Amino acid sequence: AQTVTQSQPEMSVQEAETVTLSCTYDTSESDYYLFWYKQPPSRQMILVIRQEAYKQQNATENRFSVNFQKAAKSFSLKISDSQLGDAAMYFCAYRSAIGTYKYIFGTGTRLKVLA
């Protein structure tokens, strides 16, 4: 069975600085998708960034980028030029490319942005 591990329950970053959130996963599959979702306080969870496992190039969305290391089964999220609005819970998620339709989420990392 696949698992997703986020070992940092909480992190802090100064406004305008860069922070990296860690995520590791375990799977025997070769084709899958990885996601980072953001859940602001009392607001809906939204997709931050997505990575297809067959793509070697790391995904980037504006200030958000990932470091995808397939062999190491690592999928970290880097937030550059952190803003107060980045404060939220961040969840790493895995989804197989075939078969089941469920997403497997990590336990989340709460990010605090300090002014």
Place this chain on the structure above:
Amino acid sequence: KAGVTQTPRYLIKTRGQQVTLSCSPISGHRSVSWYQQTPGQGLQFLFEYFSETQRNKGNFPGRFSGRQFSNSRSEMNVSTLELGDSALYLCASSLTGYAGELFFGEGSRLTVL
């Protein structure tokens, strides 16, 4: 375009009671999935429906059930509530349930006393 709507937003029940939660997906989305979110556990997958059929189910007891209607709206039911069922229940919709983006509702926060 309206987002995913979940009702009720908050509810308090006592042990032994049952509860029904509702989810209206984004128009055109045929896949609806449900998750239980608790502190320290993250999101735990409950089940996923597509065109009124349950395609996958998580590791939850049979007290947790769901269904999807022809208009893609979905309901989940928890019978014989236990204290440990207190959680935020999130519904997410997507076009097909494949690797596209999940669109989440704001959740239904259930407190069991």
